[in-house]
Amino acid sequence: MINSRQMRLLIWSLALSAMSGCSWFGGDDEPEEIKPNPLPGFNQEVRLEVLWNQKIGGGSGDRAIRLRPAIFAGRVFAASADGKIKALTTDKGRIIWEAEVKDFYTKEELSFGFSKDLDVITGGVGAGGDLVVVGTGSGEILALNQSDGSLAWKSRVASEVLSQPQIDDDLVVVQSIDGKVAAYDAIDGSRKWVYTTNIPSLTLRGTATPIISDDVILVGFSSGRVTLLDRETGFPGLDQRVGVAQGDSDLERLVDIDGAMVMENGRLYAVSFQGRIIGIDIAAGRILWSEEASSVSGLGTGFGNVYLASSDSQISAYNADNGREVWRVDALLHRDITAPVTLGSYLAFTDFEGYLHLMAQSDGRFVGRRKIDGSGVRSGIVVEGDRLYAMGNKGSLFVLDIR
Numbered sequence: 252m253i254n255s256r257q258m259r260l261l262i263w264s265l266a267l268s269a270m271s272g273c274s275w276f277g278g279d280d281e282p283e284e285i286k287p288n289p290l291p292g293f294n295q296e297v298r299l300e301v302l303w304n305q306k307i308g309g310g311s312g313d314r315a316i317r318l319r320p321a322i323f324a325g326r327v328f329a330a331s332a333d334g335k336i337k338a339l340t341t342d343k344g345r346i347i348w349e350a351e352v353k354d355f356y357t358k359e360e361l362s363f364g365f366s367k368d369l370d371v372i373t374g375g376v377g378a379g380g381d382l383v384v385v386g387t388g389s390g391e392i393l394a395l396n397q398s399d400g401s402l403a404w405k406s407r408v409a410s411e412v413l414s415q416p417q418i419d420d421d422l423v424v425v426q427s428i429d430g431k432v433a434a435y436d437a438i439d440g441s442r443k444w445v446y447t448t449n450i451p452s453l454t455l456r457g458t459a460t461p462i463i464s465d466d467v468i469l470v471g472f473s474s475g476r477v478t479l480l481d482r483e484t485g486f487p488g489l490d491q492r493v494g495v496a497q498g499d500s501d502l503e504r505l506v507d508i509d510g511a512m513v514m515e516n517g518r519l520y521a522v523s524f525q526g527r528i529i530g531i532d533i534a535a536g537r538i539l540w541s542e543e544a545s546s547v548s549g550l551g552t553g554f555g556n557v558y559l560a561s562s563d564s565q566i567s568a569y570n571a572d573n574g575r576e577v578w579r580v581d582a583l584l585h586r587d588i589t590a591p592v593t594l595g596s597y598l599a600f601t602d603f604e605g606y607l608h609l610m611a612q613s614d615g616r617f618v619g620r621r622k623i624d625g626s627g628v629r630s631g632i633v634v635e636g637d638r639l640y641a642m643g644n645k646g647s648l649f650v651l652d653i654r
Contacts, residue, residue, distance in 0.1 A: 287583075
C-alpha cells in the first residue's frame with residue numbers, strides 16, 4: 252500500500268507531468284515542489300454561518316482515515332480516530348450519548364487487538380435502522396444501538412475498513428482494503444456472504460464506499476472495476492471496467508476507484524485514478540459515456556450534471572446524459588479538495604487548509620467561502636436538509652448553513 256506522504260507525492264508528480272512546459276526535476280535533479288494555488292478572490296454572494304460545533308475527539312495523522320458523520324432519524328452521529336463516538340441533536344449539537352470504543356473490549360482484547368501507535372476507529376460512520384457502525388483498528392466492525400450507544404454486536408472482518416459501512420434494513424455491508432465486500436446480519440452481526448476479487452500488488456490506500464440500491468450493491472475496486480452484487484447472495488452481475496491500467500511501472504498502472512460514486516435515475520457514475528469518468532445505465536448494463544479523468548476524491552451530481560474533483564483539484568461539470576464538459580475551474584489546483592456535494596443551487600467541498608468552498612452549479616463561479624478548521628477537512632461534507640456537516644481534521648464537527 253502507498254502511505255499518505257507517497258500518495259501526495261505521486262499525485263503531485265502526475266499533475267506536474269501533465270502540465271506543458273514543466274519538468275519533474277529542477278537544475279539539481281531534485282523533484283520540484285508543487286505549491287497549492289493561493290485562494291482566488293471573488294465577489295461574495297452568500298455567507299456561510301457556523302450554527303454550532305462540537306468536539307468529538309482526537310484527529311488522525313493518517314490521510315486515508317476520513318470519518319464522515321452520519322445523519323439519521325433527526326440525530327447526527329460522529330466518530331473520532333481515537334475511538335470516541337457521539338450522538339448529537341441536529342439543532343444545537345447537544346450530546347445525547349457518547350461512547351468509547353475501547354470500553355467494549357477486555358484488557359486482553361485491547362492488548363492483542365490495539366496498538367497505541369494506531370488509530371482506534373478507521374472507517375465510518377454508518378447509520379441505519381437502530382445501529383451506528385464503525386470499523387476499528389482491531390480488524391472488526393462494531394455496531395452500537397442508536398438509542399443509547401450500548402454495544403449491539405461486533406464482528407471480525409477480513410482486513411482494514413476505511414470506508415463507511417452501509418446499513419439497509421436487515422443488512423450491514425462493509426468493504427475492506429483487501430478487495431472483499433461482506434454482508435452482515437443487522438440483528439446479531441453474523442456474516443451472510445462475502446465477495447472476493449483480486450487486487451493489484453500496488454494500490455492507493457483507501458476504498459470507495461459501496462452503494463446499496465434496491466436489491467443490488469454497487470462496489471468499486473482498486474482494480475479499476477465496478478461490480479454489481481446481488482443484495483441477498485453477493486453473487487456478481489454486471490462487471491464494468493472504469494480505469495484501464497497503462498504504462499510499465501506499478502505506479503503508472505494504478506487505476507483505483509477510491510472516490511465517491513453516485514447513483515441517480517438508474518445510472519451509476521464512477522471515476523478512477525489515472526483512468527476515466529463513466530456513466531453506466533444499470534438496467535441495460537451498458538456505458539452511456541466516458542471521458543479521461545483521474546480522481547481520488549470522487550463525484551457529486553446536481554442540475555443534470557456530474558461534478559468531478561480531480562486528482563490535481565480541478566472541479567469539472569459534465570452533462571449527466573452525454574458526458575459533455577459544461578465548465579471547468581482550475582483556480583484551486585493542488586489544494587487537495589474533497590468530493591463535491593450539492594445544496595440548493597450550490598456546490599460545496601473542502602480543502603487541505605480547512606476552507607469550505609461554495610460554487611454556483613450553473614457556471615462554477617465562487618459564491619462563498621469559510622474557514623472552519625485550520626488543520627484541514629479531508630472527510631468531506633454531508634448535506635442534510637439545508638445544512639452542511641463537516642468533520643475537521645482536529646476532531647471537531649461543524650454544522651453550517653447558507654445565509
